[in-house]
Amino acid sequence: MSASTISKNYLNPAFGVKEYLVSERAAGRIKHLGFPTTAASSASKRFLAAYEDVIEFCQIQLNWLDWDFQEAKEKVRILNEKKIPIIVMEPLRGGTLVEPAGRRGSIFSFPAVDSGCCYDPLRDVKFGADAGEYPHF
Secondary structure: OOHHHHHHHHOOHHHOHHHHHHHHHHOOOOOOOEEEEOOOHHHHHHHHHHHOOOOOEEEEEOOOOHHHHOOHHHHHHHHHHOOOOEEEEOOOHHHOOOOOOOOOOOOOOOOOHHHOOOOOOOHHHHHHHHHOOOOOO
16 A cells, blocks of 8 residues: 555545445455555554554565565564554565576575575565464454
8 A cells, every 4th residue: 555545545534444344344244354565664654543443464565675675674563562463475575585587596495404404495484474473363
């Protein structure tokens, strides 16, 4: 969600978006109410200020590259502070953290587990898992 989309649509009381979503959840047409964000943490804060009483989870871009680049560290802090479960999107950044564009094949070799290699191909997935709690639906 971009900051302008949040301000113009979701935070405008004239549209009644929050009330509509809550009524749809009550009617059973929405099972769990959450939101994804790649917006700046300031936009996420504004959204949460208005919706945190009804939000059940948040999906954020979370991997070792985006920890600082996409403000993932700050988003995780905010969501953990508000006890909103996190769902991780892009733990391997669409594969580019394993196989960058323009290269054939992976830049990493994935040897057998017993090889003693220190690189764990699931490290990035584990990084995301350690950053926040998963929702228990």
